[in-house]
Amino acid sequence: MPHTLALETPVSPPSQISTALLIFGGATFLVSVPVFFEAPLVRSLPFLSLALTGFWAWLSLSLASKPQTQIWGDLLTGFTWTWLAGSLYWGWMRWEPGLHLPIEAIALPIALWGITQNWCKIGNFFYLGSLFGTVVTDVYFYLANLIPFWKQLMQVEPEAVRPIFQQALVQMNTPWGLSWVVLLAGVLLSVGIFSFRLRTLHWFAFSGAVLATIFVDSLFWVAALFA
Numbered sequence: 163m164p165h166t167l168a169l170e171t172p173v174s175p176p177s178q179i180s181t182a183l184l185i186f187g188g189a190t191f192l193v194s195v196p197v198f199f200e201a202p203l204v205r206s207l208p209f210l211s212l213a214l215t216g217f218w219a220w221l222s223l224s225l226a227s228k229p230q231t232q233i234w235g236d237l238l239t240g241f242t243w244t245w246l247a248g249s250l251y252w253g254w255m256r257w258e259p260g261l262h263l264p265i266e267a268i269a270l271p272i273a274l275w276g277i278t279q280n281w282c283k284i285g286n287f288f289y290l291g292s293l294f295g296t297v298v299t300d301v302y303f304y305l306a307n308l309i310p311f312w313k314q315l316m317q318v319e320p321e322a323v324r325p326i327f328q329q330a331l332v333q334m335n336t337p338w339g340l341s342w343v344v345l346l347a348g349v350l351l352s353v354g355i356f357s358f359r360l361r362t363l364h365w366f367a368f369s370g371a372v373l374a375t376i377f378v379d380s381l382f383w384v385a386a387l388f389a
Contacts, residue, residue, distance in 0.1 A: 189370025208253030240285030243269035283364040291368035295375025
């Protein structure tokens with residue numbers, strides 16, 4: 163089981179460090195991609211977005227079947243779960259914030275089972291990191307009372323989002339809203355850095371997914387700021 167042992171062994175040789183950083187960068191990239199690609203696709207062509215899940219699954223299995231690309235296939239497996247969840251929720255259920263986390267957690271039993279079986283650990287930890295970031299973000303929406311704006315944004319055309327964004331920004335810029343931004347961003351940063359320092363490939367994938375959440379959430383804040 164050479165690949166399994168490599169995942170469990172702390173990263174130290176230069177070649178492993180390079181691979182670890184690539185895994186970290188790949189995880190960061192795969193969390194950020196849906197913001198620019200899946201989000202507009204799923205809103206206009208939800209069935210196509212859902213169908214692409216099959217392509218990602220095929221590609222991940224193809225890569226995982228070859229020793230030289232196994233780790234990338236594993237990482238892409240975790241991305242496939244996040245893509246599936248995103249397609250289902252944002253395609254058909256985006257008007258119901260209460261369903262967001264249950265849908266995003268659709269592959270949680272598989273991921274946990276895979277970890278206990280030492281299967282696809284890079285992908286499973288990537289998925290857990292992405293899900294953890296989603297949980298923290300949703301918690302902020304509830305604490306800052308932004309859920310009403312979420313519902314409004316899902317019901318209007320793109321050209322009508324500006325006043326909703328501006329109202330949401332006012333809500334975020336209160337002492338209560340800003341305090342929770344600082345606290346929850348600190349949680350993401352702390353968890354991301356701690357997992358990065360564990361120095362195994364699957365924790366690098368987890369760290370990249372968690373830290374990328376800060377970037378993605380910042381994009382929404384910038385969108386509201388410049389709306």
